[in-house]
Amino acid sequence: MLEAILVISLLSVVFGLLLGFAAVRFKVEGDPVVDKIDALLPQTQCGQCTYPGCRPYAEAIASGEAEINQCPPGGEAVIHALADLLDVDFKPLNEEHGEHSEQTVVVIDEQVCIGCTLCIQACPVDAILGAAKQMHTVITDECTGCDLCIPPCPVDCIYIVPVKDTLQTWKWPYPENQLENEVVS
Amino acid sequence: MKPHLWRFNGGLKLDGHKSMSMHEPVVEAGIPPHLVLPLQQHIGSPAEPIVKVGDTVLKNQMIAQASDYVSVPVHAPSSGKVVAIEEHVVPHPSGIKATCIIIETDGNDTSIEIDNTPVDYLNLEPSALRNIIREAGVVGLGGAGFPSFIKLNPGPDTKVETLILNGAECEPYITCDAMLMQDAPRKILDGLLIMRHALKAEQCIIAIEDNKATAHTMLVNALHKHESDFIKIIQIPTIYPAGGEKQLIKVVTGKEVPTHGLPVNIGVVCHNIATAAAIADAIHERQPLIERYITITGYGIKHPRNLKVRFGTPIEFLIQQSEPLNIQQCIMGGSMMGFELQDQTIPVIKTTNCILTKNHKYKAPAAMPCIRCGECVKVCPAQLLPQQLYWYARAKDFDKTQDYNLFDCIECGCCAYVCPSHIPLVQYYRFAKTEIWAQERDKQKSDAARERHEFRLFRLERKKAEDEERKRRKKELLKATAGDASAEEDKKKTAIEAAMARVKAKREQQNAHAANIDNLTDAQKKAIEEVEQRRIAARQKKQAAVKNKETSTS
Numbered sequence: 001m002l003e004a005i006l007v008i009s010l011l012s013v014v015f016g017l018l019l020g021f022a023a024v025r026f027k028v029e030g031d032p033v034v035d036k037i038d039a040l041l042p043q044t045q046c047g048q049c050t051y052p053g054c055r056p057y058a059e060a061i062a063s064g065e066a067e068i069n070q071c072p073p074g075g076e077a078v079i080h081a082l083a084d085l086l087d088v089d090f091k092p093l094n095e096e097h098g099e100h101s102e103q104t105v106v107v108i109d110e111q112v113c114i115g116c117t118l119c120i121q122a123c124p125v126d127a128i129l130g131a132a133k134q135m136h137t138v139i140t141d142e143c144t145g146c147d148l149c150i151p152p153c154p155v156d157c158i159y160i161v162p163v164k165d166t167l168q169t170w171k172w173p174y175p176e177n178q179l180e181n182e183v184v185s
Numbered sequence: 186m187k188p189h190l191w192r193f194n195g196g197l198k199l200d201g202h203k204s205m206s207m208h209e210p211v212v213e214a215g216i217p218p219h220l221v222l223p224l225q226q227h228i229g230s231p232a233e234p235i236v237k238v239g240d241t242v243l244k245n246q247m248i249a250q251a252s253d254y255v256s257v258p259v260h261a262p263s264s265g266k267v268v269a270i271e272e273h274v275v276p277h278p279s280g281i282k283a284t285c286i287i288i289e290t291d292g293n294d295t296s297i298e299i300d301n302t303p304v305d306y307l308n309l310e311p312s313a314l315r316n317i318i319r320e321a322g323v324v325g326l327g328g329a330g331f332p333s334f335i336k337l338n339p340g341p342d343t344k345v346e347t348l349i350l351n352g353a354e355c356e357p358y359i360t361c362d363a364m365l366m367q368d369a370p371r372k373i374l375d376g377l378l379i380m381r382h383a384l385k386a387e388q389c390i391i392a393i394e395d396n397k398a399t400a401h402t403m404l405v406n407a408l409h410k411h412e413s414d415f416i417k418i419i420q421i422p423t424i425y426p427a428g429g430e431k432q433l434i435k436v437v438t439g440k441e442v443p444t445h446g447l448p449v450n451i452g453v454v455c456h457n458i459a460t461a462a463a464i465a466d467a468i469h470e471r472q473p474l475i476e477r478y479i480t481i482t483g484y485g486i487k488h489p490r491n492l493k494v495r496f497g498t499p500i501e502f503l504i505q506q507s508e509p510l511n512i513q514q515c516i517m518g519g520s521m522m523g524f525e526l527q528d529q530t531i532p533v534i535k536t537t538n539c540i541l542t543k544n545h546k547y548k549a550p551a552a553m554p555c556i557r558c559g560e561c562v563k564v565c566p567a568q569l570l571p572q573q574l575y576w577y578a579r580a581k582d583f584d585k586t587q588d589y590n591l592f593d594c595i596e597c598g599c600c601a602y603v604c605p606s607h608i609p610l611v612q613y614y615r616f617a618k619t620e621i622w623a624q625e626r627d628k629q630k631s632d633a634a635r636e637r638h639e640f641r642l643f644r645l646e647r648k649k650a651e652d653e654e655r656k657r658r659k660k661e662l663l664k665a666t667a668g669d670a671s672a673e674e675d676k677k678k679t680a681i682e683a684a685m686a687r688v689k690a691k692r693e694q695q696n697a698h699a700a701n702i703d704n705l706t707d708a709q710k711k712a713i714e715e716v717e718q719r720r721i722a723a724r725q726k727k728q729a730a731v732k733n734k735e736t737s738t739s
Contacts, residue, residue, distance in 0.1 A: 038635070041631070042627070042631050042634075043630075043631035043632070043634035043635040043638065044631075044634065045634065045638050053638065054635070054638075077624075124638050124641065125634050125637040125638050125641065126637055126640070126641050126644075127637070142633070142634070142637060144630075144634045165279065165281055166281075166283070167225060167275070167277055167279070167281065167283055169623065169626065170277070170279040170281060170619070171616070171619040171620060171623055172278070172612065172615040172616040172618075172619045172620075173616065174616050175609045175612040175613055175616060
């Protein structure tokens with residue numbers, strides 16, 4: 001009886017030390033799930049999900065605070081990916097947050113711009129170039145299409161334009177299949 | 186002796202329709218009134234224009250330069266004036282527009298002066314040789330249009346055992362390579378020798394499908410005796426798609442190109458025969474690539490034949506010369522892999538090999554459900570599972586399509602050709618491929634956006650910290666200077682006090698020494714006292730009045 005107690009308590013001490021050591025030695029900084037969720041989000045930083053950026057939204061999803069269907073720029077593709085990652089059911093996009101639309105960018109009408117720098121301060125990815133009382137311009141390649149620069153503009157000189165297909169970015173359409181569509185409907 | 190050949194999986198025996206365009210000799214298509222030259226006629230980055238609207242250009246003049254490593258220049262195919270640099274429909278299945286240089290030809294066809302002293306390529310560094318080929322704008326003329334100079338650069342540690350010249354031309358209707366082999370066999374062999382030198386290849390093989398006997402004979406006759414030691418000209422069975430690069434390598438060498446690999450990884454480089462001829466022109470005559478043989482064929486025209494066409498020539502110009510009968514559909518490329526042209530103003534580019542006209546419009550029969558017959562698997566030359574790829578592409582499960590090696594698909598169309606349910610299989614694969622590329626681009630873009638956003642947050646944080654630091658320093662500085670000021674004030678105060686004390690002392694001294702009140706009479710003293718009393722009273726009265734005023738105002 002005494003031996004058994006001794007052996008068990010010795011084992012528990014050994015394993016306890018082992019676990020304690022592992023906790024210190026293999027400590028992971030940050031939450032890996034948040035990183036995984038963040039990697040799936042489109043990084044427009046538009047805030048349509050009601051969180052101030054993609055990472056805060058990822059944190060909110062990870063903590064169970066937010067739903068997975070609050071990201072209009074990501075659309076269904078992102079919701080599917082999140083559902084796969086988190087092993088939850090797919091939900092259609094919550095329309096309260098906006099509708100999924102084609103990729104857009106903004107352009108500044110340089111004739112009208114007064115150089116107030118308000119849009120520069122609003123841009124979450126520093127994609128607007130300019131200085132006070134100097135003309136501003138959008139670095140199109142860096143623009144995520146979040147449209148956050150539009151409300152602050154005092155002279156309404158920022159426009160949304162769709163991204164035009166080039167030979168490099170053009171996509172083959174999904175094949176239309178009349179017969180199968182008829183069968184389905 | 187017949188060389189030993191291998192066999193690739195599947196493939197089809199198709200009706201070639203080749204003889205219809207081989208009855209007539211190749212003729213010059215002539216100079217059209219306008220030449221439309223897309224800046225991108227190759228795989229890679231578009232060229233950058235170096236001419237302006239209004240400039241006069243001469244034949245063979247470079248009008249756009251390479252913008253990147255994977256890029257080649259564009260040359261003017263004839264003399265004339267640049268009338269526009271604008272968006273124009275280009276040969277592409279999408280029918281979208283891209284930037285083109287449009288030249289209004291003057292008909293004189295005046296060339297720039299070409300220094301046509303032949304290049305002694307045997308004593309030239311392979312890199313210099315490649316540079317000449319690049320400057321001549323040579324790209325693979327077989328169809329993909331990859332810049333040739335890159336394919337002639339195997340890398341310092343790679344040994345090229347076999348250089349294959351692809352004269353298979355397996356796709357139905359197309360005969361431009363066959364005609365070129367008949368017309369200019371020696372030029373092709375010269376080009377092959379240059380390529381061999383650049384690649385330091387051990388042996389060379391020219392592979393021709395056995396339905397092109399004349400081309401084979403012409404090449405064999407043009408071969409010099411000593412060259413036959415290292416150049417083999419062989420005939421291969423006519424099976425579509427024997428002209429696919431990987432399939433041809435398998436047939437000729439028995440080796441398979443690994444997935445995600447390049448032929449050069451297994452010591453093989455494969456070029457088209459027309460590319461060899463273009464390289465011979467570039468080196469021996471310093472002639473940039475401005476024209477090529479193009480087959481114009483099909484039942485929609487009276488004169489199916491091959492034409493020597495300058496790049497930029499609109500398709501309609503070629504059709505007009507071939508006496509159109511009743512064209513219902515126009516296809517660029519062959520009947521298997523070509524795409525329909527929506528617009529006849531589309532120009533011929535470096536990778537155009539065939540214009541196929543049809544007198545009836547082909548409408549794909551409606552697709553039926555897949556019956557899992559497995560015919561597609563039997564014919565797939567890439568040994569894929571087309572049926573599985575189809576299911577996953579249809580379900581948009583792109584990870585799975587990649588697990589089934591979607592990117593090894595060469596889009597030859599064999600699977601769709603044999604499909605008894607008429608499922609447009611290749612369309613599904615193309616859809617999945619472009620969709621995957623788009624997702625990769627999006628991923629790169631979102632990674633870049635994340636990095637920029639994080640840097641912005643870091644920058645704002647840093648600015649805030651810096652501002653606070655600055656404020657703190659300023660406050661400290663103020664405090665320090667404020668301390669100094671009070672010390673100064675103290676000093677001043679003490680100085681004032683000292684001065685006042687000195688004045689007081691002096692006055693007291695004076696008072697002490699005031700001699701005029703020493704010896705006064707009693708009456709005088711009394712009078713002084715009275716005056717003093719009055720003065721005190723007056724002072725008190727005044728003080729009271731001031732007090733009253735103060736209370737009334739407050």
